[in-house]
Amino acid sequence: MDIWNKRHVTVVISGGIASYKALLLIRQLMKRGATVRVAMTAHAAEFVTPLTFQTLTQQPVVLDEFTATDPKYVVHVALADWTETMIMVPATANLIAKVANGIADDAATTTILATTAPKFVIPAMNSHMYANPAAQRNLNQLVADGLHVLTPATGMLAEGYSGKGRLPEPDVIIDWLTDQLTQLTPNLPLAHQxxxxxxxxxxxxxxxxxxxxxxxxxxxxxxxxxxxxxxxxxxxxxxxxxxxxxxxxxxxxxxxxxxxxxxxxxxxxxxxxxxxxxxxxxxxxxxxxxxxKIKKPADHGDLTLxxxxxxxxxxxxxxxxxxxxxxxxxxxxxxxxxxxxxxxxxxxxxxxxxxxxxxxxxxxxxxxxxxxxxxxxxxxxxxxxxxxxxxxxxxxxxxxxxxxxxx
Ligand SMILES: Cc1cc2nc3c(=O)[nH]c(=O)nc-3n(C[C@H](O)[C@H](O)[C@H](O)COP(=O)(O)O)c2cc1C
Incomplete structure (x- = not known):
C-alpha cells in the first residue's frame, strides 16, 4: 500500500518565490491518497493566494489564528494534533531561523512548534542566503533537533544567476519524502543493516x-x-x-x-x-x-588481443x-x-x-x-x-x- 494513502499531511508554505511549486507537490501527495491541509505565512500569501490552496485541497487554509470563528478549536493546536506528517515547502531562511529557535509568532510557526509529527524541511532561497553562516547554523540546528532537511538543488535562480538554493523539482521532493518516511516505519526487515x-x-x-x-x-x-x-x-x-x-x-x-x-x-x-x-x-x-588509440595497421591485417x-x-x-x-x-x-x-x-x-x-x-x-x-x-x-x-x-x-x- 502507498505510504501516503490516507495520511494526514500538513504543508506549511512560507514566502519564497518557489511558493507556487508547493501546488504541484500538494497535487502529487493528494494523487497518492494523502489528505492535505495548508498553513501559510502572511508573506506566502503575497506570492500565492490562500484561495488557490483552499480550492486545491478542499480544506480551509490556516493563515491567522486570531480571527478564527469556531470557538470549539484553538486553530494551531487542532491542526498540530491532526497532523501525521509536516512538510515545510518552500522553507524560507526566515522560517528556518524561527523554527530553529522555537519562535511561534504566527499560525504557521505555532503549528510547527505544537506538532509531534515528523517534520520535513525543504529550503529554497538565494544561494548567498543559503551559504550564509547564520542560515547554515539554523539548518544544522534543525537536523540536530531531529527534523529532516533536503539539500536544495543547484541551478538557475530567480535572480538570474546560477547557484545552490533552488527548490528541487516536485518528483525529486516526493521521492525524497517517501524514502525518508519509509525509513521511519518501525520494524523494517533490514533496519540497521x-x-x-x-x-x-x-x-x-x-x-x-x-x-x-x-x-x-x-x-x-x-x-x-x-x-x-x-x-x-x-x-x-x-x-x-x-x-x-x-x-x-x-x-x-x-x-x-x-x-x-x-x-x-x-x-x-x-x-x-x-x-x-x-x-x-x-x-x-x-x-x-x-x-x-590503437590505429589500423597500414596492411589492414588482423589484430590479436x-x-x-x-x-x-x-x-x-x-x-x-x-x-x-x-x-x-x-x-x-x-x-x-x-x-x-x-x-x-x-x-x-x-x-x-x-x-x-x-x-x-x-x-x-x-x-x-x-x-x-x-x-x-x-x-x-x-x-x-x-x-x-x-x-x-x-x-x-x-x-x-x-x-x-x-x-
Ligand atoms: C520577490 C521575493 C522573493 C523572495 N524569495 C525568497 C526565497 O526564495 N527564499 C527566502 O528565504 N526568502 C525569500 N524572500 C524573502 C522573504 O519573503 C522574507 O524573508 C520574508 O520575511 C519571509 O517571511 P516568511 O518566512 O514568514 O514567509 C523573497 C522576497 C521577495 C520580495
Missing part, C-alpha cells in the same frame, strides 16, 4: 576509447539496491553502469573495471552485513591497455568472510543447475541466484527475470517470470529468512 550491492557489466579497457564488456544492464542490481533500501537498509551500490537512475537514499560508488570493482568491494566488505554480487564482472581483460584473467572477486572474499551473508549470481546458457551448485560450494555462498540467460525475458537487459535460488543443503527453488523488483524482493526475503540479519 549495511547492504552492499554490485551492478552492471564491468568495462575492461583496450585503449582510451574501446573496451570489452558484456550485455548486463545493471537493472537487477539496481532493483536489489532499491528494494533493500525500502526494507530499511543502509545501501551502498557499486555500479559499473551510469545508464540507470540511482534509487533514492542509496549511496553510489562508480567503477569501470573488474579491478576497480574489487577494490571498492574490499573496502566496504568488513562493515557489510549482506553482500549481493549482481554485477557481471568480466572474466578476462586485455593484458595491456594501450595509452593511445591477448587477454588475461581478472580477479575472481567472490573467491577472494571467501576467506575474509566473518558474519557476512553473501549472495552470488550465476548467468548460464547451459547446465544451469550443475554450474550453479558448483559455484555455491566453491565460493562459500549463502545464496546463489541462477538464471538461464538463453531464455526469452530472462537475465540481461529486460525488466523481467526468472531465477532459481540455491542454498547450501536445501532444494533449489525456481521462481515464476517476475519483474526484477519482485525478484529482488524474493532474493532479499530469502536472505532474511536464511539468517542474513544477525541478532
Amino acid at each position: 549495511h547492504v552492499l550491492v554490485t551492478a552492471g557489466g564491468t568495462r575492461e579497457a583496450i585503449d582510451p576509447v574501446r573496451y570489452i564488456s558484456n550485455r548486463s544492464s545493471g537493472k537487477m542490481g539496481y532493483a536489489v539496491a532499491q528494494v533493500a533500501r525500502e526494507m530499511g537498509a543502509d545501501v551502498t551500490l557499486i555500479s559499473a553502469t551510469d545508464q540507470l537512475p540511482v534509487p533514492v537514499g542509496v549511496h553510489l560508488v562508480k567503477v569501470a573495471s573488474a579491478a576497480e570493482l574489487l577494490t571498492a568491494v574490499n573496502a566496504a566488505f568488513p562493515t557489510t552485513n549482506l553482500l549481493v554480487m549482481a554485477a557481471a564482472v568480466s572474466d578476462y581483460r586485455p593484458v595491456q591497455s594501450a595509452d593511445q 591477448q587477454l588475461t584473467e581478472t580477479p575472481d572477486i567472490l573467491k577472494q572474499l571467501a576467506p575474509q568472510k566473518t558474519s557476512q551473508y553473501v549472495v552470488g549470481f550465476a548467468a548460464e546458457t547451459q547446465h544451469l543447475l550443475t554450474n550453479a551448485q558448483r559455484k555455491l560450494t566453491q565460493k562459500r555462498l549463502d545464496l546463489l541466484v541462477a538464471n538461464d540467460v538463453s531464455k526469452p525475458g530472462v537475465g540481461f537487459n529486460g525488466d523481467t527475470n526468472q531465477v532459481t535460488l540455491l542454498r547450501p543443503n536445501q532444494e533449489p527453488v525456481k521462481t515464476a517470470l517476475l519483474s526484477k523488483i519482485e525478484i529482488a524482493r524474493t532474493i532479499l526475503t530469502t536472505a532474511v529468512a536464511g539468517g542474513a540479519v544477525k541478532a
Whole structure:
C-alpha cells in the first residue's frame, strides 16, 4: 500500500518565490491518497493566494489564528494534533531561523512548534542566503533537533544567476519524502543493516576509447539496491553502469573495471552485513591497455588481443568472510543447475541466484527475470517470470529468512 494513502499531511508554505511549486507537490501527495491541509505565512500569501490552496485541497487554509470563528478549536493546536506528517515547502531562511529557535509568532510557526509529527524541511532561497553562516547554523540546528532537511538543488535562480538554493523539482521532493518516511516505519526487515550491492557489466579497457564488456544492464542490481533500501537498509551500490537512475537514499560508488570493482568491494566488505554480487564482472581483460588509440595497421591485417584473467572477486572474499551473508549470481546458457551448485560450494555462498540467460525475458537487459535460488543443503527453488523488483524482493526475503540479519 502507498505510504501516503490516507495520511494526514500538513504543508506549511512560507514566502519564497518557489511558493507556487508547493501546488504541484500538494497535487502529487493528494494523487497518492494523502489528505492535505495548508498553513501559510502572511508573506506566502503575497506570492500565492490562500484561495488557490483552499480550492486545491478542499480544506480551509490556516493563515491567522486570531480571527478564527469556531470557538470549539484553538486553530494551531487542532491542526498540530491532526497532523501525521509536516512538510515545510518552500522553507524560507526566515522560517528556518524561527523554527530553529522555537519562535511561534504566527499560525504557521505555532503549528510547527505544537506538532509531534515528523517534520520535513525543504529550503529554497538565494544561494548567498543559503551559504550564509547564520542560515547554515539554523539548518544544522534543525537536523540536530531531529527534523529532516533536503539539500536544495543547484541551478538557475530567480535572480538570474546560477547557484545552490533552488527548490528541487516536485518528483525529486516526493521521492525524497517517501524514502525518508519509509525509513521511519518501525520494524523494517533490514533496519540497521549495511547492504552492499554490485551492478552492471564491468568495462575492461583496450585503449582510451574501446573496451570489452558484456550485455548486463545493471537493472537487477539496481532493483536489489532499491528494494533493500525500502526494507530499511543502509545501501551502498557499486555500479559499473551510469545508464540507470540511482534509487533514492542509496549511496553510489562508480567503477569501470573488474579491478576497480574489487577494490571498492574490499573496502566496504568488513562493515557489510549482506553482500549481493549482481554485477557481471568480466572474466578476462586485455593484458595491456594501450595509452593511445590503437590505429589500423597500414596492411589492414588482423589484430590479436591477448587477454588475461581478472580477479575472481567472490573467491577472494571467501576467506575474509566473518558474519557476512553473501549472495552470488550465476548467468548460464547451459547446465544451469550443475554450474550453479558448483559455484555455491566453491565460493562459500549463502545464496546463489541462477538464471538461464538463453531464455526469452530472462537475465540481461529486460525488466523481467526468472531465477532459481540455491542454498547450501536445501532444494533449489525456481521462481515464476517476475519483474526484477519482485525478484529482488524474493532474493532479499530469502536472505532474511536464511539468517542474513544477525541478532
Ligand atoms: C520577490 C521575493 C522573493 C523572495 N524569495 C525568497 C526565497 O526564495 N527564499 C527566502 O528565504 N526568502 C525569500 N524572500 C524573502 C522573504 O519573503 C522574507 O524573508 C520574508 O520575511 C519571509 O517571511 P516568511 O518566512 O514568514 O514567509 C523573497 C522576497 C521577495 C520580495
